[in-house]
Amino acid sequence: MTGSFDQTLNGDSLNWLAVQYVLGELSESELLAFEERLETDLAVCEAVAAAVRLTFILQVAVVDSPVVPAFATNPPRVLPDATVHSFKTTPRGSWLVLAGATTAAAVLLAAMSLGPASSPSTQLARVDRSASELVSLWRTGSAVAELDIDDADVELAESGTEVAVPDWLFAAVSLEQSNAAGNSTDER
Amino acid sequence: MASDDGDPLETGQPPDGNAHRARLPIQTVRELYEVHSRELLAFLVGVLRDGHAADEVAQAAFARLMEVGHEARAETIKGWLFKVGFHEAMAFRRRQALQGKTLKNYTVRRDPLLANETVHDELVRREDVAKLKELLAELPPDQQHVVRQRMYEGKTFAVIADELNVPLGTVLTRMRLAMEKLQKWWKRDAYPT
Numbered sequence: 357m358t359g360s361f362d363q364t365l366n367g368d369s370l371n372w373l374a375v376q377y378v379l380g381e382l383s384e385s386e387l388l389a390f391e392e393r394l395e396t397d398l399a400v401c402e403a404v405a406a407a408v409r410l411t412f413i414l415q416v417a418v419v420d421s422p423v424v425p426a427f428a429t430n431p432p433r434v435l436p437d438a439t440v441h442s443f444k445t446t447p448r449g450s451w452l453v454l455a456g457a458t459t460a461a462a463v464l465l466a467a468m469s470l471g472p473a474s475s476p477s478t479q480l481a482r483v484d485r486s487a488s489e490l491v492s493l494w495r496t497g498s499a500v501a502e503l504d505i506d507d508a509d510v511e512l513a514e515s516g517t518e519v520a521v522p523d524w525l526f527a528a529v530s531l532e533q534s535n536a537a538g539n540s541t542d543e544r
Numbered sequence: 545m546a547s548d549d550g551d552p553l554e555t556g557q558p559p560d561g562n563a564h565r566a567r568l569p570i571q572t573v574r575e576l577y578e579v580h581s582r583e584l585l586a587f588l589v590g591v592l593r594d595g596h597a598a599d600e601v602a603q604a605a606f607a608r609l610m611e612v613g614h615e616a617r618a619e620t621i622k623g624w625l626f627k628v629g630f631h632e633a634m635a636f637r638r639r640q641a642l643q644g645k646t647l648k649n650y651t652v653r654r655d656p657l658l659a660n661e662t663v664h665d666e667l668v669r670r671e672d673v674a675k676l677k678e679l680l681a682e683l684p685p686d687q688q689h690v691v692r693q694r695m696y697e698g699k700t701f702a703v704i705a706d707e708l709n710v711p712l713g714t715v716l717t718r719m720r721l722a723m724e725k726l727q728k729w730w731k732r733d734a735y736p737t
Contacts, residue, residue, distance in 0.1 A: 371727050372720050378590045379694065381701060394591070395630055398623040405586040410723075410730055411695065412668050417676040418696040 374403035378411055568613045576613075577606055580622055584629050586667050591633045601636050605629040679729055687722040690715055 376382050377390050393400045568576075584605065588598035605628045616624035680688060693704045705715040 368724050368727075372723060374590075375719075375723050380593075391591075395627065398626055401587050401626040401630070402583065404590040405583045406727070406730060408586040408590040409667050410726060413672045413676050414680075414691065414695050414726065416668060416673045417680055418692050 370400065370403050371407065374400070374407040375411070377404060378407040566614060567610060570610075573606065573610050573613065576609065576621065576625070580625055581606070582666060584625060587626060588629055588633055589667070591630065592636065597636055598633075601629060601632045604632045608632070675729070676726065679726055683722050683725065687718045690718040691722050694719060 373382075373390065377387065382390060390400070394404065581602065585598055585602045588601050589595055592598050592601065605625060608628050609625060613621065613624070680691065683691070690701075690704060693699045693707075694701065699707075701715045701719065702712055705712040708715065
């Protein structure tokens with residue numbers, strides 16, 4: 357054995373040298389001397405193998421370990437992705453958020469449905485007839501009799517207040533008129 | 545594809561039937577592979593700094609074992625295997641040097657360990673990581689800091705010493721003490737010999 361490497365090294369000293377070898381911290385002369393011994397000494401080879409495995413495992417373990425408080429003038433460091441990941445919403449958390457939002461929406465709808473009888477939501481819930489049925493009722497003039505209309509709506513109509521007629525109703529009536537015209541032409 | 549004389553890989557007999565040239569039975573090679581392949585691979589990663597290259601050289605070493613392993617004595621077969629692996633690694637380096645990749649990388653300032661995913665999975669056990677995390681947390685903060693800076697940040701000991709404004713020897717001592725504790729566990733619990 358040549359160079360500065362002590363051939364009598366064993367135990368902790370050998371392990372430490374192997375770690376330095378693996379980490380690339382040996383000087384050129386130390387490295388050449390160490391590698392000479394690798395060729396002939398199985399214990400040195402085993403120390404290198406152990407150092408490599410320990411280094412790999414340590415690299416993984418250090419990434420996931422909490423950062424040790426700096427005790428010098430070290431700048432703050434950015435957390436690695438693997439660490440940040442633990443703070444991200446997990447798939448299970450996403451389901452919980454979705455469930456909470458759905459519940460809140462349901463509660464809000466229930467609260468709205470408990471409002472005044474003439475509220476828009478009440479009117480919307482009551483209108484369940486098809487457009488063609490409504491047109492038919494309108495045409496026969498029996499709409500008022502058959503439709504379930506609140507007194508408030510009747511009063512509104514009687515007061516002469518201008519009521520905005522929806523576009524779909526105009527369109528439906530026009531369609532009905534043109535169909536009727538078409539039918540009368542055919543009958544001729 | 546067995547002949548009447550049997551598959552030479554299975555029987556250990558060469559095709560020409562010369563018993564004195566009998567190779568190791570495939571079962572023996574398989575057992576030796578099971579026992580030594582991971583450690584050999586780790587050793588070669590340490591020598592070559594490259595997981596792909598180490599994997600390739602380890603395969604070459606076991607190929608040599610199949611060819612001429614019968615010439616080694618059974619009690620020294622592990623030493624023989626590592627020696628062959630080391631020689632193959634040196635030959636690999638020389639080939640790399642001839643191909644224009646500088647040999648200086650291996651002899652002056654060596655690059656951080658490079659491992660492909662397969663090699664890394666082969667060498668890193670999940671339970672070892674969990675245990676090592678526990679041990680890391682038990683180390684004194686100054687040792688933990690040096691380990692983290694060296695192993696994760698990839699800083700040299702000299703840079704760490706400079707940043708901490710302490711002598712290089714202090715940083716080396718901290719790292720050495722930390723590694724000794726971890727290696728004691730390693731030898732006692734993870735891979736007792």
